[in-house]
Amino acid sequence: MAERSRIRLEVEGLVQGVGFRPTVHRLTTQLSLSGFIRNTPQGAELELEGAPAQVAQFVPLLQQQAPVLARIRRVSTVSIPPTGDTGFHILPSVGQAPPDTQVSPDVGICPDCLREMRDPNDGRYRHPFLNCTNCGPRFTIIQSLPYDRERTAMGAFPMCEACQGEYTDITDRRYHAQPTCCPNCGPTLTYLDRAGKEVAGDPIRLAQAQLRAGGIVAVKGLGGFHLACLPEYAPRLRQRKERDGKPLALMCADLDAARCLCRISQEEENALTSWRRPIVLLRKRDPAPDVLSHTPELGVMLPYTPLHYLLLEGFSALVMTSANPSDCPVITDNQAALEGLHGVADGFLLHNRDIVTRCDDSLLRVFRGKEYPLRRSRGYVPQPIPLSRSVQGLLACGAEQKAGFALGKGEDALLSQHIGDLKNMETLEHYQQQLTHFRSLFGVEITGLACDLHPDYLSTQAAQQLARELDVPLTQVQHHHAHMLSCMADNGLTGPCIGLVWDGTGLGTDSTIWGAECLAGDATQFQRLGSISPIRLPGGDACARDAGRIARSLLHDAGRWGGPQDLLTMQLNAGFNCPPASSMGRLFDGVYALLGGASPVSYEGESAIRLEHMAQAGVTQALPVELEEVDGMCRLNTPALTAALLEGLQQGQSPHQLAAQFMNAMVELAVQQCQFARERTGLTQVVLSGGVFQNMYLLPRILDALTAQGLRAYHHSRVSTNDEGIALGQLMAAAGR
Ligand code: ZN
Numbered sequence: 001m002a003e004r005s006r007i008r009l010e011v012e013g014l015v016q017g018v019g020f021r022p023t024v025h026r027l028t029t030q031l032s033l034s035g036f037i038r039n040t041p042q043g044a045e046l047e048l049e050g051a052p053a054q055v056a057q058f059v060p061l062l063q064q065q066a067p068v069l070a071r072i073r074r075v076s077t078v079s080i081p082p083t084g085d086t087g088f089h090i091l092p093s094v095g096q097a098p099p100d101t102q103v104s105p106d107v108g109i110c111p112d113c114l115r116e117m118r119d120p121n122d123g124r125y126r127h128p129f130l131n132c133t134n135c136g137p138r139f140t141i142i143q144s145l146p147y148d149r150e151r152t153a154m155g156a157f158p159m160c161e162a163c164q165g166e167y168t169d170i171t172d173r174r175y176h177a178q179p180t181c182c183p184n185c186g187p188t189l190t191y192l193d194r195a196g197k198e199v200a201g202d203p204i205r206l207a208q209a210q211l212r213a214g215g216i217v218a219v220k221g222l223g224g225f226h227l228a229c230l231p232e233y234a235p236r237l238r239q240r241k242e243r244d245g246k247p248l249a250l251m252c253a254d255l256d257a258a259r260c261l262c263r264i265s266q267e268e269e270n271a272l273t274s275w276r277r278p279i280v281l282l283r284k285r286d287p288a289p290d291v292l293s294h295t296p297e298l299g300v301m302l303p304y305t306p307l308h309y310l311l312l313e314g315f316s317a318l319v320m321t322s323a324n325p326s327d328c329p330v331i332t333d334n335q336a337a338l339e340g341l342h343g344v345a346d347g348f349l350l351h352n353r354d355i356v357t358r359c360d361d362s363l364l365r366v367f368r369g370k371e372y373p374l375r376r377s378r379g380y381v382p383q384p385i386p387l388s389r390s391v392q393g394l395l396a397c398g399a400e401q402k403a404g405f406a407l408g409k410g411e412d413a414l415l416s417q418h419i420g421d422l423k424n425m426e427t428l429e430h431y432q433q434q435l436t437h438f439r440s441l442f443g444v445e446i447t448g449l450a451c452d453l454h455p456d457y458l459s460t461q462a463a464q465q466l467a468r469e470l471d472v473p474l475t476q477v478q479h480h481h482a483h484m485l486s487c488m489a490d491n492g493l494t495g496p497c498i499g500l501v502w503d504g505t506g507l508g509t510d511s512t513i514w515g516a517e518c519l520a521g522d523a524t525q526f527q528r529l530g531s532i533s534p535i536r537l538p539g540g541d542a543c544a545r546d547a548g549r550i551a552r553s554l555l556h557d558a559g560r561w562g563g564p565q566d567l568l569t570m571q572l573n574a575g576f577n578c579p580p581a582s583s584m585g586r587l588f589d590g591v592y593a594l595l596g597g598a599s600p601v602s603y604e605g606e607s608a609i610r611l612e613h614m615a616q617a618g619v620t621q622a623l624p625v626e627l628e629e630v631d632g633m634c635r636l637n638t639p640a641l642t643a644a645l646l647e648g649l650q651q652g653q654s655p656h657q658l659a660a661q662f663m664n665a666m667v668e669l670a671v672q673q674c675q676f677a678r679e680r681t682g683l684t685q686v687v688l689s690g691g692v693f694q695n696m697y698l699l700p701r702i703l704d705a706l707t708a709q710g711l712r713a714y715h716h717s718r719v720s721t722n723d724e725g726i727a728l729g730q731l732m733a734a735a736g737r
């Protein structure tokens with residue numbers, strides 16, 4: 001007998017229900033190995049025997065060809081004596097199998113399925129719902145665990161004999177692929193006209209004809225409905241959707257189509273083509289404002305379902321925007337689409353597979369080679385964020401405007417999908433449903449809760465009610481402290497750290513509004529070491545959508561208002577309903593208005609984005625930064641900054657010059673405050689968090705300036721820097737208690 005060797009492998013990680021055993025089976029066949037595999041509570045155990053050279057190839061090949069959803073944490077290998085066995089066997093699992101509590105995110109169609117869809121000789125030629133173990137719907141169709149077809153939206157579609165055959169064949173790519181289907185047994189498409197009447201014919205071709213004619217088509221997708229149209233008809237879509245200035249995302253047919261419009265780096269290409277298929281913010285080739293986006297950037301994604309690929313045939317790109325009537329969550333239901341999009345859509349491309357869980361497209365940019373999430377949703381959720389400590393049983397309820405929660409399971413944080421602004425009734429309902437869904441799906445018994453300090457946040461009220469119902473402790477976490485802890489957890493830092501947190505608004509421990517905070521601390525405590533002198537907000541919330549009011553307040557408090565003594569002046573003089581806010585977001589709003597950006601903003605944060613793109617490149621001067629020490633804090637003298645800005649305007653400097661000089665001053669402020677914090681605490685690690693760090697003029701400059709001072713500066717890469725990331729920080733605070 002030829003020389004043989006035998007090894008025993010222990011594989012730890014997520015290897016069950018992800019197509020791992022078929023991969024192993026394929027490799028053992030390819031390498032002529034005998035032996036067995038069996039599932040264990042930790043993962044899988046294998047013994048393999050064959051020619052030594054072949055045996056040696058197995059582990060490298062396995063690492064290379066592991067299924068996309070498998071997460072192999074560790075492989076340990078030992079040599080054992082050969083037994084001379086033949087054939088490869090799948091043995092029953094050993095030990096108490098762990099409760100299967102992993103839910104995969106939805107996976108973009110894989111190259112194998114795409115090939116079949118385009119092959120006229122394949123049984124699934126042009127089938128809009130084909131999928132396999134490596135791709136297809138998951139999170140959005142799963143009702144409960146364990147993950148089996150009958151507990152998904154595919155339960156309504158019993159497998160035909162042919163699909164069943166593949167499903168039970170270990171050598172097949174569809175072995176144990178729960179949502180697998182074909183034209184005989186899968187869901188079906190229908191096309192309805194604007195009146196909701198079904199039209200006879202090929203639904204895809206009918207939808208395409210409507211799109212070519214300039215119409216708007218509602219398309220039922222994976223986690224919700226999209227409104228689709230040709231890019232040149234974007235103004236019509238905007239008008240019907242009453243969506244004023246907010247940029248619209250494009251779905252490009254392929255990378256080449258995206259390249260015609262945008263410059264794409266290698267990392268951006270990787271993000272675009274990854275199985276997660278997020279919307280990636282790319283630099284337009286022509287940076288001028290266009291019908292899709294008023295900034296030099298454009299949100300682009302590639303098709304991620306077979307339906308998208310079919311729909312995009314013959315087009316280079318389509319606008320694809322979430323179909324959500326005025327601030328409501330995205331529509332997921334056929335009937336709701338027909339009612340809610342009546343008068344908006346000229347046609348409806350529907351199917352009869354239910355969307356169990358709503359999940360919007362994810363949005364990110366690539367920053368310094370890494371993903372910088374702006375909305376972590378489809379393709380990412382509910383994949384856990386691994387942490388370095390147990391957060392078992394904790395539930396953090398998040399903030400309000402960009403709501404999202406975090407559920408702790410073992411050392412994993414399970415973050416919810418994008419939910420939206422809770423002030424809206426329908427969104428609040430969606431939030432409550434998802435809280436319940438996550439708790440039951442992952443089988444977590446809640447032993448502690450966390451929420452914001454703000455008593456009016458509906459997430460705070462939800463947490464308080466749950467705490468009473470379940471009789472568990474509730475930790476209220478200051479908004480900016482939570483931001484800071486979120487960025488620490490994102491970077492695996494356990495503290496203590498300096499946190500530079502700049503955002504719109506959050507309630508401070510002194511009951512005023514904060515938002516330009518330099519903090520120092522860890523999960524258990526923090527001190528406030530820097531801020532800006534407060535800006536008064538005449539009319540309070542009215543300022544969020546009217547930057548002109550903030551500009552007036554800045555002028556008034558700098559003693560520079562030379563206009564009429566009108567109602568607003570009287571209000572500022574009397575200090576009536578002028579809550580003070582040390583908010584960086586509001587400072588950006590005010591400065592933007594002072595520099596001539598008068599138009600009322602159409603969405604929160606718009607002026608900060610416009611100011612970012614207003615800034616002239618190559619400006620190195622900065623407005624002077626005047627600091628004062630107040631209550632142990634290093635604070636920016638805001639009126640002095642306003643005065644310096646006005647002087648610049650009076651000297652005839654352009655708004656573009658001054659926008660850059662203002663932001664350069666903010667870089668200087670960041671450096672001064674972090675140095676102040678280092679002197680007070682001896683800390684040298686700085687985390688940057690808060691919505692203002694979506695500003696790509698500031699972020700790299702502040703990181704570099706801090707690094708030049710010998711500080712170690714960190715930014716987000718796994719969760720969003722805006723309020724969506726807050727829940728993770730709250731979770732850490734609750735765990736630190
Ligand atoms: Zn596939």
Ligand code: FE
Nearest residue numbers: 503504506723
């Ligand atoms: Fe915030």
